[in-house]
Amino acid sequence: MEKTIAVLPGDGIGPEVTRAAVKVLKLIARRYQHEFNFSYGLIGGAAIDALDSPFPKETADACGTADAVLLGAVGGPKWDNNPSELRPEKGLLAIRKHFGLFANLRPVKAVPALLSASPLKEEKAAGVDLMIVRELTGGLYFGEKARTADDAYDTLVYSREEISRIVEQAFELARVRRGKVTSVDKANVLESSRLWREVVEEKKAAYPDVTVEHQLVDSCAMKLITDPSAFDVVVTENMFGDILSDEASVITGSLGMLPSASIRTDGFGLYEPVHGSGPDIAGKGIANPAAAILSAAMMLRYSFGMETEAAAIEEAVQTVLEDGCRTADLAEAGGRSLTTEEWTDKVIEQLDAEAVSEDIMFSYM
């Protein structure tokens, strides 16, 4: 397959971790006979400095002609006092809005080798493998809002269509995962949640292979701690998803390793690490590139339909961690830590090793 990938390195450690992910993608292209063309654009602080906008037209155009976008991270102290429109974070909001990326996918998967870093007891965190599907372009954050002298209000509004498309995404994802959807709402109190629940009930008929449960948001916030491995796909509206996805991100102790995707229905999507731009370690070559590399794997799976290739990357990352290879953020006291480049090369070696063992299997068949 031939695919064009727009790479937006952004700020801080963004350039270092996207470089690592691109290196892995190039290896994947070679091994699996794909052609990946990379185009580069500016976003965030880097774009503000060069083009006076956190999401300039040049970048929008480059992304618009690509099949998917890989983003590093944005932000840093240099721009912290900028006016609201010239903040790096606005670049993220702008790109999601510009491309109508309404579904935010946040997988959280326990890495056995890293469970000691979880705030949860290891037996609670082990086996966690969930995906939060958050509606990203509607709800309370985008509804009508206003302020009078003594009052302020925000409006949580959803249309049947907005709910339908995100719920369908969740069902489709569950179908290729463990076949379970937990729909989270506050239907005992909110009108918007009652509509949400109604749409889920309507949609489920088309997915007889998927089990559906409804859970109230407060109860879900508890269960993410007491029994996180009970979840497969969790689908919810924007604000609940904001809170729950951040809560879920810390339960396995691998926050710095988490990838994310923001997609729409036609396969186009934006892939980026959950972590920030790490200004304190930027430029030192010691950032952990795992989240960016795993975001690239999500791109292969969700935008290009390359399941085998995505799984190969995920397996290689897991193996390298199990072998005890660590960047500084994860190194045990006294243990040697690898640079970003060294760690990436371990992943690449591992991918090569996996490929070799496949070749051997073939030659014996």
Next chain:
Amino acid sequence: MEKTIAVLPGDGIGPEVTRAAVKVLKLIARRYQHEFNFSYGLIGGAAIDALDSPFPKETADACGTADAVLLGAVGGPKWDNNPSELRPEKGLLAIRKHFGLFANLRPVKAVPALLSASPLKEEKAAGVDLMIVRELTGGLYFGEKARTADDAYDTLVYSREEISRIVEQAFELARVRRGKVTSVDKANVLESSRLWREVVEEKKAAYPDVTVEHQLVDSCAMKLITDPSAFDVVVTENMFGDILSDEASVITGSLGMLPSASIRTDGFGLYEPVHGSGPDIAGKGIANPAAAILSAAMMLRYSFGMETEAAAIEEAVQTVLEDGCRTADLAEAGGRSLTTEEWTDKVIEQLDAEAVSEDIMFSYM
């Protein structure tokens, strides 16, 4: 002091645990020369059965002439299919609304003897001692809401005055605790949160002895897991408080032991365990009365200003648990469990022992 306490046992294990709490309150009255008068009323399913309403006028009247209300629990399978207005839970909403109880206090304190039951690593859960102060009568749950064929909306609205009174409560509580308030909002997105933050900033001048920090709700949901002992008083609006207080309730592993209060500014308040009515164990005399007893302690502290008496109860409960006395829900495998009454008597013995050692101290002074 003479005080009248309205007792609303409610459903399921409610009568058993309130009986235990009343027994402890009677001992406190005797030992500290108070006079507590107890009046009894129906609420929830029991009130539906007898008087066709989950919060009948008779109960409202009895509570209205009392200084505080002690409630057990409401609900059970018997009423699960009732129409919405005849659901036991409506009784809770009705009593809070009837008396304008706008401040919900949810303390979470680690019990060293129970840390093994926490989903968190013991070193994370140890030392947790926080209080979530949730606005209970405004916000998204009570704002204008409606439904059209294809849309639904809810409105999150707050007035400056609604925010002021709950924020003042939080500052007053922090003053007699560890002097720190974390105000939780989503001020980077919501107008109502920006007003909230403004009011907190205005109010803090009057409390120079209290440290204030602002935290975004998604970040707070993470920190409650990664660093829960960093919190003292957390104040937030209704919906965020709903989610965060339930999340916080599970971190120490003592969910069944948690008390709560719903108060207003004049000292009148409703005190109830966080746990439910436990229909599966109701009537067996094995329910854990700790949450009800600790709710009674909160009543002494917040409605009657009896700090010494409240602290004596809390200390006795802690000691009894440390001595290994457990009801069935907390008993270790193979360990003997006490009945509700036996466990309550242990607390009473302990209160007597504390009193005796005080008497001895006095006699030596």
